[in-house]
Amino acid sequence: MSGFRTEVPLDRPFDEAVEAVTARPDVGLLLPCNVTVEEAPGGALVRLVDAGQMMAMGDLGEVAEIADLAQDAGARLNRVADTLRSG
Structure with missing residues (x-):
């Protein structure tokens, strides 16, 4: 097995993340x-990252496996966005 594994303690808050998101919600x-x-007047505000744009930083998008993953993630997030828009 390559790579590494770690445990993330999901039973306690992530203090730094909470602090950052509290200060600026879009940092999430x-x-x-x-x-x-986020709660917003009259409903909710949902922000989604464009996975393709994120992978365009540096040379990540040039790696075929990463580009494929970004395309798949982008398609999934687009379906979520379309569903949210349609109500």
Whole structure:
């Protein structure tokens, strides 16, 4: 097996992430899930990162496997966005 594994303690808050998101909610786009949901007047504000644009930083998009993953993630997030828009 290549790579590494780690445990993430999901039973306690992520203090630094909470602090950052509290100060600036859109910073959540840079966190692992790349999606934020906020309460907004009359509903909710949902922000989704364009996976293709994220992979365009540096040379990540030039790696075929990464480009394929970004395209798949982008398609999934687009379906979510379309569903949210349609109500």
